[in-house]
Amino acid sequence: MKSLLLCGVGGQGTVLASRILAQAAMEEGKFARTAETIGMAQRGGCVVSHVRIDSKDCSPLVPLKKADILIAFEPGEAVRNLPYLKPEGIVIVCDNPICPVTASLAGIEYDSRKMIDYIKSKVERVIVVDGNKICEECGSSKVVNVALVGTIIKTGAAELSEESVKKVLKDKLKPEFLEMNMKALTLGMEYAI
Amino acid sequence: MKELLMGNEAIALGAIMAGVKVVAGYPGTPSTEVLETIAKRNPGKIHVEWSTNEKSALEVAAGAAYTGARSIVTMKQVGLNVASDPLMSLNYVGVKGGMVVYVADDPGPISSQTEQDTRHFGKYAKIPVFDPATPEEAYEMIQDAFAYSEKYGMPVFFRATTRVCHSCATIDVGEFPEPTEGEGFIKDTSRWVIFPKLSYESKKKLEAREVELAKEFSKLKYNFITGTGRIGIACGGVSRAYVCEAVNDLDENKDIFSIFNVGTPYPFPEDAALEFINSIDKLICFEELDPVIEDAFTYLLGKHNIKLEILGKRTMDVPNAGELGVVSITKILAGLTGKEYTESQERFKDLPDIPGRPPVLCAGCPHRASFYAVKQAMKGRKAIFCGDIGCYTLGNAAPLDMTDTCLCMGAGITIAEGLDYAEFDKDDRSVKFAFVGDSTFFASGITGVINGVYNKANIVVCVLDNSTTAMTGHQPHPGIGKTMMGDVSNAISIPKVLEAIGLTKVVTVDPLNQEEAINAVKELADLPGVKAIIFKSPCVAIVKTKKSAEVDRDKCIGCKKCINELGCPALYMKDGRACIDKALCTDCGLCKTVCPVKCIKEEA
Known part of the structure; x- marks a missing residue:
């Protein structure tokens, strides 16, 4: 079984990313589960999507210490969810901080460099993805989720093939967005080489 | 065909597989997607509606089941409290077509007011409860729930919880059949009209049925x-x-x-x-x-x-x-x-504190402007702000701090009335505000307003009309003029309803026009009786804009007033100056009115 935990801030597209991964697994004939945050927390709160592949008799939620890969759309959320990571697990983190309103109000410094340094000091394999750069290159602010999917599959840790992900993208996305997302997928994959 | 289905989607497709004909419900997390999925995947002959509230929905589903057609009613657990009056009696009357009462419970609770347990309600109402463990089981179980309901002529509960409703699994979905058409309503007053004698006879049957079903369920594959x-x-x-x-x-x-x-x-x-x-x-x-x-x-x-x-x-x-x-x-x-187990990891024992990230009103949300206008108008005066259920409950958070009470759907209005009556003989009375969303107004706000007019309350009703049921994912409601079947219907006007009730004054303002909004609040606060302000501005998640505002960093004095007054997620400080996140900002303009040096303007 492979367990993936995707985390971020409401509105960043974690749900779509988890669905793409689960459907790619199904393309390969594997049983997949996901669990998502839906409801009030989507309004700018913390969101977490769980993906479990080859997972007939198990919880839909990834328990602490059981994630093979932690995929964070935001550095602070990566730190918050580190306890879910397996001892040998991989962290993929998008270096694009979103300052919580509570921090702005309290005047607390929100420094993503420090957070990423902490993760690097604790975890052997950490991949930092420059989300802004990918968005600029693709000409859209909405492609981070697909780029991160690219990074995930290229690590090999999810045991999903590029072909099955591409097939899901073709089935799922509107034709006018396909090329842009295929580019994001490729750019995301480059970070894991 | 194999599909990745959310529990709620699996339940919806299971209901279609069972030949459901009439579907009614009221949105509420985590139940909402069942009805939406049936509407989306409707093979054509299923009636699907968002009803005004759960009581209406349950009665609609009951009427359909009286004809022999199969029906389902969907709601969250607190919605069941609203629907409990017809449901308790319905079990005594019974149904002809299979009828499933789908209720989503919310352990945590994650998006609810209570941790109530619908399994208890089943026991209390003597209605069988089906409780799936996974989406794939739910898909199958709901079809059996319909069959049991029809076999015994009783409504049945189908109870799921958040982690079943909102998790996805791989499910093999069959070909959809045609919906079951009933034989039509056949008149029989001894069956369909509830009277004490019928209830006495029914009670004996319910008790006997409990024993019989307990035996039958012992052999059921779900146990x-x-x-x-x-x-x-x-x-x-x-x-x-x-x-x-x-x-x-x-x-x-x-x-x-x-x-x-x-x-x-x-x-x-x-x-x-x-x-x-x-x-x-x-x-x-x-x-x-x-x-x-x-x-x-x-x-x-x-x-x-x-x-x-x-x-x-x-x-x-x-x-x-x-x-x-x-x-x-x-x-x-x-x-x-006696086994060893620890969930913590030594390496993360010095995990840094990350600031909390509670849900907030979206950047550009018109509710923020409505709350801010009322707050400004009431500066220095005694006022109480009664909230209600919806996105606008988030108005309680700092720095707005504009929700003093919140109880249940529609209660803001009547709680405000109670607060007013409690000091009816005092001279120094506070101004009572009741905030209610447009969908909540139709669901259970109107009776409260009528109560206030009838009993001479002094309150200001603030209808936060963003033309949608926003919190649960933008469902239509009676004020929109669109049904879940995709038809156009008569949009019911909130100001006309209020005028017909006979309020002292009803005004409609655009909350983004702060001056107009503040003046309206000031005027209505001092009038006697029940008054209403409709703050009308569409939800930013529906009416999207490409515009955003930007800060002239040379002019910004770094006073943080925009952040400290509004708590907008698009605003943050960088190097001692305010900054705007362009991806979030909608250029609502509220921060422009707050900025003392007018350094915020529309992005060029």
């Missing part, structure tokens, strides 16, 4: 035993998935534990449970919300004079509030068997 160990575990709903994983981790040889899975908590499958009791030395119960299964076992032991140790919520071995999970269950089971 089953796995494993052969002498430590018994009883569980139901999503707890079964957690237990499975915990047991897999702890019991490699599969000889320590055995598990009794309860798919129908009411009527409790006593015969199957007795068989289980006789094969174990000790029992521990894992279930979320209330100890329903645990109490059923305790009752059974007493009834049969059996001595067995039961651990659970009653013995404080299992937490009695909040969700369960693999970690909490593994910990408890490890403790019982």
Whole structure:
């Protein structure tokens, strides 16, 4: 079984990313589960999507210490969810901080460099993805989720093939967005080489 | 075809497979997607509607089932409280076509006011309860629920919880059949008109049915035993998935534990449970919300004079509030068997504190402007702000701090009235505001306004009209002029309804025009009786704009007033100056009115 935990801030597209991964697994004939945050927390709160592949008799939620890969759309959320990571697990983190309103109000410094340094000091394999750069290159602010999917599959840790992900993208996305997302997928994959 | 389906989608497709003909409901997390999915996948002949509230929805579904057609009504657990009046009586009258009452419970709670347990409601109302553990089981179970309902002429509960409703699984979906057409309504006053005599006769039948169903359910495939160990575990709903994983981790040889899975908590499958009791030395119960299964076992032991140790919520071995999970269950089971288990990791023991990220009103949300206008207008005056259920409950957070009370759907209005009556003989009375959303207004606000006018309350009703049911994912409602079938209908005008009720004054303002809004609040606050301000501006998640504002960093004095007054997620400080996140900002303009040096302008 492979367990993936995707985390971020409401509105960043974690749900779509988890669905793409689960459907790619199904393309390969594997049983997949996901669990998502839906409801009030989507309004700018913390969101977490769980993906479990080859997972007939198990919880839909990834328990602490059981994630093979932690995929964070935001550095602070990566730190918050580190306890879910397996001892040998991989962290993929998008270096694009979103300052919580509570921090702005309290005047607390929100420094993503420090957070990423902490993760690097604790975890052997950490991949930092420059989300802004990918968005600029693709000409859209909405492609981070697909780029991160690219990074995930290229690590090999999810045991999903590029072909099955591409097939899901073709089935799922509107034709006018396909090329842009295929580019994001490729750019995301480059970070894991 | 194999599909990745969310629990709620699986339930919807299961209902279509069962030939459902009429579908009614009121949105509420985590139940909403059942009705939406039936509407989206409607093969053509299914009537699907968002009703004004859960009581209306349940009655609609009951009427349809009187004809012999199959129907489903969907709601969240607190919606069941609203629908309980017709439901309690309906079980005495019965139905002809299969009728499923789908209720989503919310352990945690994650998006609800209460941790109430619909399994209790089943017992109380004497209505059978089906309780799926996974989306794939839910898909199958709902079809059986329809069949049982029709076989016994009774409504049945289909109860799921958040982690079943909102998790996805791989499910093989069949070809959709045509909906069941009933024989039509056949007049029979001895059957369809509830009178004490009918109720007396029905009560006897309900009691007999409970016994019969308990026997039948003991053989049902959803109530089953796995494993052969002498430590018994009883569980139901999503707890079964957690237990499975915990047991897999702890019991490699599969000889320590055995598990009794309860798919129908009411009527409790006593015969199957007795068989289980006789094969174990000790029992521990894992279930979320209330100890329903645990109490059923305790009752059974007493009834049969059996001595067995039961651990659970009653013995404080299992937490009695909040969700369960693999970690909490593994910990408890490890403790019982003397195994080592720790969920923490030494390497993360110095994990830095990350500031919390509670949900907030979106950047550009018109509710922020409405709250801010009322706050500005009432500066220095005694005022109480009664809130209600919807996105605008988030108006309670700092820095707005504009929600002093919140109880249930529609209560803001009537709570404000009660606050007013309590000081009716005082001179120094505070101004009472009741904030209510447009969908909530139709669901259960109107009767409260009528009550206030009739009984001469002094309140200001603020209808936050963003032309949608925003919090649950933008469902249409009676004020929109669009139905769930995609038809155009007569849009019911909120100001006209209020005018017809006879309020002292009704005004409509654009909250983004702060000056106009503040003046309206000031004027209405001092009028007697019930007054209403409709703050009309569309939800930013629906009407999207490409515009955003920007800060002239040379002019910004770094006073933080925009951040400290508004708490907008698009605003943050960088190098001592305010900054705007272009991806979030909608250029609503509220921060421009707040900025003392006018350094914020529309982006060029």
